[in-house]
Amino acid sequence: MVERALLLCLLLIGFWGVVAKKNIIKKIFGLNILNAAAVMLFILEGNRIGSEAPILESGLAQVVDPIPQALMLTAIVIGVCVTALALALAVHLYQITGSFDIETIRERIQDET
Amino acid sequence: MTTILLILIVLLAVYTLSSKDLLHGVIALSAISLLSAILFYILQAPDVAITEAAVGAGVSTVIFVWAIRHSQRKDDNHG
Amino acid sequence: MGKRKAWSPTLQACLAIGAMGVVLLPVFLSQTPWPTVARDYLMQYGQDESGARNLVSAIYLGYRAFDTLGETIVLLVAVIGTMGLLSRVESLVNTVGDDDNTIQTVSAFSLRGDKRSSHVLRTHLLEVVTGKIGPIVLLFGFYVMLYGHLSPGGGFQGGVIIASGIVFLALGNQQDNTSALSKSSILGGIESVSFLLFIIVAMSGIFFGKGFFGNPLADSAYPVGFIVLLNSIIGLKVGASIGFMCIAMMGGHD
Amino acid sequence: MRPEDIVFATVMLPLLGAALAFCAKLLPKGRVASVVEYTGALVGLGLPPLVLILLFPVVFSGQSVSGVVGQWFVGIGITFRFDALAWLVNILGFTIGTAAWVYSLGAGPKGPAFTGVFLIQTAALCATIMTTDLFNLFVCLEIMGITSYVLIPTSRKAGATLASFSYLMVSASAMVFFLLGTYGFYRLTGALSYEGISNGLQAISSSDTVLSIVSLALLVSAIAIRVAVMPLYGWLPDAHALAPHAVSAVLSGVLIKTPLFALSRILFLFPAGMQVGELMGIAGGVTAVLGVVIALSQEDAKRLLAYHSISQIGYVVAAWGMAISIGVDSPAGTSLMVAAFLHAFYHALFKGLLFLSIGTTVDVAKERNVYILRDSIGKLRAAGERIPVTFMCFVIGALAISATPPLNGFVSKTAITYAMKGSLHYYLLSAAAVGTVASFIKLSRIYWPTGKRGRLHPELGVLPGSSANPQTKAYGLVARLTAQSVLAVLCIAGGLAAPHILTIIGTLMSRGGTNIAVPPILYSTDNLLKTGVTTLGGILLFFVATSKIGSRVLHTIRTRPRSFQGLFVSFSLGTAVLAAFLVVGKI
Incomplete structure (x- = not known):
């Protein structure tokens, strides 16, 4: 239970990174964390019904x-x-606009066109 | 054990997103990948652990470092 | 909808995250017991049907190999897209405002360009060590790739290790003639040809009456041959494309 | 060869073609490489339609081909189903795909890498509509997504890179939530195939109902991002406006519709699916109206078209949602579904035509603003373009989208409004039709001649991507004009042969091979009167919009603040609303 609450926490941190961070590299960090949280949830819960790795041994x-x-x-x-x-x-985008800030990038590109 | 690892991962995630230096963020992110590889190993998922270690901690770190080398390290507005 | 500016961005973000958090609560906190039907079936029949002791490999390259094809396609397209953008990043640095309209990919590069000679990171020590380690890493990669049906690992993981071996070889070669493996044309060739091979192997089941993505060797004495074959093709393809991408990225300007 | 194998030809042949194109990349540039590339394109785009013709008798008699990929165990393997829906969407995909690829030979990005990625996208479309497995659907949607992220920035416009990045971020995040929805269903039922999930859900306890509903809401909203219904449309205008023209045509013709029809496969099987259909139907109606209002406010010609795609997909979603909420086995539901598909198909034809002809024009004139761009005919003539073809193509496309009889837009829009007469959607869509006429009057102003002779700067008139070599240039021109004229002919033919086409699609959409759809009465006095009133209303609206007050209002709409963050806020609020709607409906 605690583990899944922590995973939800991790997922929301990742989502916060994607939504609220201005820096686009930080947004990509957030996307990675979001993905990792979903992967961990699957593996964690799939582990509940057994005790051995899924490689069949003789026993x-x-x-x-x-x-x-x-x-x-x-x-x-x-x-x-x-x-x-x-x-x-x-x-x-950085090469075009010289910035990682999403709003600055949007402004500079709109000025250009 | 899994709980401790998860707490560490959550703390690193917060650090990744709040650090001023993007390179530190990348290193924290690959630390998250390594910790989750250990977590997968503990959770009886060796295949996923190897993939996460090779792909998450290896390849994606290389790409992140490349991206930052081609641009800037600092997060200007830090927000 | 015109009055969005009135809300502060932070408030918007909190609202979005709060709403998502509430929606996800039942997903994360569900107490329903995890289903065991598929696991029980696989424990009983999985090894006989696919020939692999590693059940994850059995699913990844047997039962659900079509997903794996999709995954390699995603990798292929991602590498093409990244290389296309990479070539534009480089050209933007060299000649600003260059704007021709054909899709480009990095067609030729080498770690030993003029710019590299002054690179601080490339010490003699690094060259010697990586040059010596490279073949060992390659060997390990092939082991992981070929034994994926018995032990953890498989084509993809092995391929990534092979890619790092290729990068090591490229870093470590001290002569001016680049080692054959790290040449762009060879890597690109391996990538394209192994993609073609993958598709042909995927279709081969049709001629054995097993259907698309069926195991053509299912009735033979060695059904596992199909998984080993797919593992090797995927390993080569992944190794070539990731190695290609990493070398192109490292070979660029600083 | 069993029928199961033939069905997969639609996925495998484009992939094989893509592999050939990538091999062509290795060969030294020249005749051999081109031959290999074009062979790949022929294998990938030319052969699958032949396979589809071969399969027509099967789906027309109401049968379907279904099974497990590779004959593996059904509980674990990937199930698929090739039925009339898949057949129709495949036809749509290959028609537009082929036309767009041929056009791309003349203008815009080309080369083996482009051809390969383009073919992979086509293969992904076919796989998406065939699969009946949740995780496989995830993979197919990711392939479709990643090919679009790669193809959009090939237009080499700075804005296109940003548009591609926004699309990537929002849809990649949405796909994580799709994965969580898959997790919810797997946890409840232990299955990934739709059939297995639907069977498993009948046995779950009432305490798990909330989880099943939330999982469904997550899946639906992740797919709705791709379809771009109203709250989730924000990524589309930039992406479609700034992509290369051929890619724009495919994106708005095929790529936003395939996920919608793939979603209907999921919704048919779920008890809560009807409610989802109801809510999405209303969202579609609202989308149709708001989309056209924003379109009317645009200055950029291609962006105007992009907002039109949103509006027209609103028509499709409205009819589709209503069909699902009624139930597709009833005659009314089937007629709505037929109308929805017909409009999806016809919209792909005339929107593809518009994107290609407007694309040629704005490229020649090097100006996209509809207020500044004037006398394009003169400019086109000066650039050595075949005026009658490009201009006629635009006229046909514009008349078709404004629902002028006897063109195909008239048929499909009438079919939709006929089937939903009397509901709220009917009034919403009628309002949207007026806006469509007005915005196309605005767009056609770029062709109005001015007093001066059309003159060109020396550097104008060279299409980007077309070669300097006169012979290659001539080939490129032929390719572009062929693609446009074929689409134009199809637009006219689709309108003239409407009764037959309606019967065929009706039979395909009905279960059991007999047509139960109610054929709409197309040329009744009511309908013609309505068309006349709509056209007059459109002209009136155009003058209102160009008046002082009107243009001020439109300026406000055009410059409304749009933020990157807004995409995510609307995504998560939309998901929450959908989940709440479903939960309340259940209790």
């Missing part, structure tokens, strides 16, 4: 649920790909 034991783990492999990779693209866009 019979209850393994944890492998499905959330397989799904989260995909989710982690997609998260990193999106982060990479977001950073490339951010650097490009």
Whole structure:
């Protein structure tokens, strides 16, 4: 229970970063944290029904649920790909406008066009 | 144990978003990735742990550092 | 909607986060017991059906391999997009206002450009150490890649390790002739060809009556061959594309 | 070859084509590389329609092909379903995709990398509409998203990079919430396929109902971001206005509609789905009106079109939502669904046409402001453009979107309003139609001739992306004009052949292969009278809008504060409202 409350806390911190931070790199930090919180929730809860890693050994034991783990492999990779693209866009915006501040960037681009 | 790790992760997350120096933020973020890799290992998810360590702490840190090297380290308005 | 300015941004943010927090409460605090149907099925039949002892690999490359194809596509597109933007970042630095309208990708780069020679970070020590470690890292990457069905790891993780091995080799080569593995054309070639191979392997099940993304070796003595094959292709592809991206990023200006 | 395998050709052939295009990237530039690239495009865009024709008898007789990818165990593997809905959306995707790609040969970004990414986007569209698995839907939506983030900034405008970044941030955050919705359903039912979730939900205890509702709300609002219904539209105008023209045509023609129809697959199966449909229907009606009001206030020609896309998607969402809230098995529901799809399809045709012809014009004139840009015909002529084609294409597109008989816009808008006569949506959409006419009168001013001869600065008149080599330039011109004329012909044909098309789509949308949709009466005196009144109202509104007071109001609307933060605030408040609406409806 405490763990899930902490995860909710982590998720909201990430969301706060995405929503309220002006610096676009900080926004990307927030997106990463948001993603990590969702991944941790899946793994944490999938662990509740077993005690062994899902690699079958000779002895019979209850393994944890492998499905959330397989799904989260995909989710982690997609998260990193999106982060990479977001950073490339951010650097490009910085090269155009000379700023990381989202409002400054918006103003400078509007002035230009 | 998991609770302690999660508390550390939450604290690092707050630091990541509030630090003035973006490079410190990147390092805190890769620390979060490492801690969560340990967490996944404890939670019987070795595959996810390896992926998180390789991708989260490795590749994404490289990209973040590249991005910051191409721009500026300081968060100007800090808000 | 015109009067948004009256609200302060902080208040708006608090409202958004508060609303989301309330919505997410039932998701995070649900006490419903976690379902065990799929786990029980996999424990009983998973190894026979896919041949892999590592059940995560069995799902990742067997039961739900279509998701994995999607994931590699996302990686491919992300690398193309990043490289395209990267080339524009570089060109903006060199010639401001250059504006031609064809999609570009970084087609040729090397760590040993003129700019690199004065780089402080590249000491002799670094070159020697990375040059020696590189092959070992590569070997480890291949191990993780090929044994993904038995132990933790697999194509993707192995691929990332291979990519770091390639980067080490690129950093550590002391002669002016860049090592073959870190050449952009070779890496790009491996990436494209392995993507083509992946799609052909995915379709191969059709000719064995197993359907799209079915296991063509399901009835043979070694059903696990399919997973090993997919692991190797993914490993090569991921290693090439991430290595490509990292070298291009490190080879840029400072 | 079993039917299950043939169905996947629509996904695999574009991917194969993309792989070929990427291989072409490796070859040295020249004839061989181009041949490989064009072969890839042919494989990816040309062959799948043939496969679709092959599959037509199957879906027309009311059957569907469904199963598990790779014949794995159904509880874990990915299930899919290829039915009439998937067939129709595929046709939509390939028609617009092919036209846009051909246009892109003439102007805008091109090259193997562009072709490859474009083909991957098409494959993702087909996969999105076929899948019946929540996590696979997540992956497909991510592919669609990431290809758009890559394609939007290829126009090399500074604003496009910002638009792409905003779109990325808001939709990537929304996808995390989609993942949490998936988590909720998996926790409750242990399944990821829609069928499994729907069966599992019947057995849950009442204390878990709230979790199931919240999960559904998270999924719906994450998809609604992609569809750009009213509170969640903020990312769209910049992205669509600043992307390359070919990409704009695909984005607003196909990309915002596919997730909507994919969502209907989820909603059919859930008890709370009807309420979601009801709420989204109202949101759609409001979107149609507000979108057109903002469109009327715009100065930038392409941005005006982008706001129009929001307004027109509002029509589609209104009819779609109403269909789901009535229930798609009833005749009324089926007719609404038919109308919704028809409008989605026809909107893709005429909006694609408008984006391409306006795109050519603004590129030639190097000016996007509809107040400054005048006498484009003269400028086009001076640039060596084939005037009749580009100008006629614009006229056809503008008349179609303003619902002038007998063009296709008239048919689909009449079909929608006919099916929803008497409801609140009916009045909202009629109001939106007036605004559409007014805003297109405003847009067509760029072609009004002035007294002076059209003159060009020396550097004007060169289309960005077109080559200096005269022979290549000629090929490019042919490609652009072909793409535009094909779309224009389809617009006219879609209007003339409307009764047949309505019957075909009606049969496809009905269960069991017999048409239960009520065919709308198109050319009744009522409808023609209404069209006349709408046109007059539009002209009147145009004069009101150009009056002093009108232009001041529009200026206020245009310069309303828009912030990045607002995107997220509306997303999270929208989700909260949706969840609250569903929870209250349940208790």
